[in-house]
Amino acid sequence: MKTGFQKIWLAGLLGFTLLWIIAGCAQMRDTSERPRKGPSYYEHKVKWTGESLSIIARWYTGSFENWKVLAKINPGMDPNKIQMGAKVRIPEDLMKTRKPMPENFVASLSPEKKKALPATSEPKPSKPKKAKIPPPKEIKAKPPVKPAYYEHKVRWSGESLSIIAKWYTGSFDNWKTLAKANPKINPSRIYTGQKIRIPGNLLKTREPMPKSFLADAGKGKREEPPPEPAPQQPPPDEEEPRLFGPKPYPKK
Structure with missing residues (x-):
């Protein structure tokens, strides 16, 4: 009796294990066959002349700078010149509005804002330019201020x-x-x-x-003093008498 019961118990355990393995494989197959969800996009159709990726980004996302994101999502599209009827994809996670862009919004932007940044083509490396140092300017001395x-x-x-x-x-x-x-x-x-x-x-x-x-x-006039006369030399003093030697004769 014990041997028969053990066989039945082992057979049931083996069957349960097989069922669990089969169910797991089926579940894995279902998950692998499900399509993966990618990022969702809103599609804008170009209707007005003068539209560019920067203007479209400003209207739908609130920032001109998001034109770079639109350029990556829409490869092969010139950011500055978009043909009429072209469809531009915009990531929904960046969107601020879904209202279609009106014509007056395009016209209201200044030409500087309408211009997008350069196209998405990879820039060529440029040679570093040598900075030109201007010669020092000569400081000219200001002439002295003359009294008025x-x-x-x-x-x-x-x-x-x-x-x-x-x-x-x-x-x-x-x-x-x-x-x-x-x-x-x-x-x-x-x-x-x-x-x-x-x-x-x-x-x-x-x-x-x-x-x-x-x-x-x-x-009450005060006369200007006349020029001072040249100093006169005093007359030569008379010679003192000599004590010794011949007596000098008086000068005539």
Whole structure:
């Protein structure tokens, strides 16, 4: 009895194992035969002139830069010139809207934004260019700033540097400054028609000096000091008398 029962138990265990193996193989076969799901795409049909991958990417994905993704998904398509009726695939995971792109959106973009980046062809390696270093520029020294002057034209007889200084600067003493500013003019000899330069920082008025001012200024006028005479040599001292030797005769 025990031997028969053992045989039946082994046969049942073997059958169960075979069924489990067969079921596993069938399940593996079903999974291998199922089609793999790839990324899903939205298809845009070109309807308007001026469309480019960058404009299409901007409308559907929100960024011009996604034109590169569209170029990879749509190989052989010129990013800048897309033919009318062409169909452009757009990854759905990048999409912000499914509304068809209107014509006014294409026209509203500036020419700079309409231009896509260069085509997807591999760029040729370019030789490194040597950087041109410009020679150092010569620094030119700025000329010294010249003081601004007001020019007075002598019209009346009796004018002098002190009177001119009094009228234009408010002080007779500024005649010395005018003499330095006009080195070619003799302060004691001023004639009609001469032009006297007056430093702008001393000016109190720019109105021409009237003739009536000469009479008023003559009362309190401070004359320019005459040139100092050359120093005279003192007369030679009389010779002291000699104590020894012959007595000198007096000079005649």
